[in-house]
Amino acid sequence: MRHARLRLSLLSRMGVALAVLLVVSVAIAVTAIVAGGVLAWLVLLPVLYALETLLLPVFGEYYGLLHWVLTDPAPVVIAAGTVLLPLLYFRPVRAKIRAFRTELGKAGAPASETHPELAEVVRRLAQQADVPEPDIYVADRRRPESYALGGRPDGTVIVTTGLLNRLSAAELEAVLAHELSHLVNGDSRIMNLVLVPMLIAEQVGSDDPPSRRLLVSQPLAYLAHLVLWAALSVLTTVQRWACQLAIAVLSRSRELAADRGAAELTGSPSDLASALEALSDNRERPREDKRTWAKSAGALDILPRETAVGSRGLLRTHPDIETRLQHLETMVVERTSAGQ
Template identity: 45%
Template sequence: MSLTRRHLSLLGRGLGALVIVTCVSLTIAVIAAGVLGATALLVVGTGLALLSALFSPVLEGTWIVNFWDLPPTTVVAAAIGIGFVALPVVYLRPVRAEIRAFEQAIAGPGTPADDRHPELAAANRKLAAQAGIPEPDLRIVNRRRPESYAIGGRTGGTIVLTRGLIRELDDEQRVAVLAHEVAHLANDDSRFMRRLLVPLLVAERIEADERPTLNRVHGLSPISHGGRLLAWGVLTAVTTGQERLCELGIGLFSRGREFAADRTAAELTGSPGALASALETLDDSRGPPTQDKREYARSTSTLDILPPAKRSRSRFVRTHPETARRIERLKTMAETAKETRTAS
């Protein structure tokens, strides 16, 4: 496949993923904003009704007394407007903070490759120059499980290799894996995936919210509880389907980017067989993660070179192609390159 056709294929997958996730994001935003706003209006309106009942002679003719007489369209518009103001505070900011904390947790404890592995640092500089991007920060993390990650974009990117990966692979295989991660940065995959993950993690956060419990502390607690229960019920009901659609969009793009990164890595190193061999070795040595399940959230699987040990329930939502398919493609590339050299 030519470079132009490859870029068009990757662009098509990216646009498809973007359309799916954008539609889902808008749906989540409108529903969540409406429910949050309606809950706020319910609590405020009930409070105003109590004030009107207690101080009706004083408040007669004011907007406080006439609040519940507002047209339905005005109430709906107000609810959605209030919800859109509250939505970033309630969900978007925590999710973005979660992604930042996750990325810092991956790379933060690592040491610069120059300290212990100058040969990898030199390979990193060479591969980045070949790919036409600034040299990314290469860090070695002290974890036993063999893993590699690319975080950031074409500029200011970070590549993380674990000591487990370095122990499992030989020099040529390490460079091949490093080239794969450089390819992700060159394609700006991680930055794009970061954007795609936001609506998915918002849906996860909404779905994970516990059922509100009644706490009789204030006089309006039963009313407040009813509003919170309504909001929880509606949001929980819609997030499951929205979450699956987000997974579909992310999987659609992510699988394509893995194939593209494999091919680019093979071109950068000139050795498709080295990456195929590395994938085989890692696939045989990888077990399930020993850390807490939340530490290996979906965001982790989109960044790693291999899929998680526990396979996804459907091939349509997997973030990685089957490793055997990737190895087969790389071996085919190696055979084609060998035949070309022989013919010339």
């Protein structure tokens, strides 16, 4: 009964997070369309002016295009913004995510060459889960970390030497089972997908304020640019925060689901609990200063990039360690009761 309530709670939280993301994604798409459309509209005005004042009178024709675009800009803004949306925002964001995931996925050396026993554990766990064996790499980093990228057919698991040096064999197997559960559930692909609207909002609102030189030469243009920049900055900031909140709720739910999947796969919830306790004692602030889109890797790690920041507040990407340990302890009790 408790198990069923836990699953229902996880599903309901995922549903709420996805609903919020859907609403915010639509708002972000509209904002991006309007921003790109206004830009195209401003570029079109001098072009039409040149056509109607310089070229068309030569042929004795006048179509009133400039007047139409000035008095009814909405169709032009919407049409141009829709066409430019994938070019200005969607493709660059997806390219950044793919490049980062590729770089992360190639980190380190194949475990089959450096740690064959590790590759054997992953092979056995994949057979138990009835999924294709993922690639596994070992990155030479002191900080204990583990990631899962991709999905069932083309998954990759990455662990660091810091993780290998800190955990026992049973704890390491539990962590690998946790990452394999992420692959089974397609969590990396889902997180890639839901990150797109947030990063689009970030890109729409990333322009710098207008130069003060424009204030001297064209004060009206400066004022219009300043108002547009301020409005986009405020709007996209609110949208990004809403996305981050929904992504955090979704990520926390999927971490609990991966914990449960790992415990079921290994048959030992206590090993994963022991691993989480061991790792949580050694989380420190990462030294590298990564860009916002690269920080998304923190949501893929088995624990947040730093416990003091990543596991507290509404925007935390992971459940707090006490909640995770409590859920695993509940599974231990359930298994003990079933065994009796």
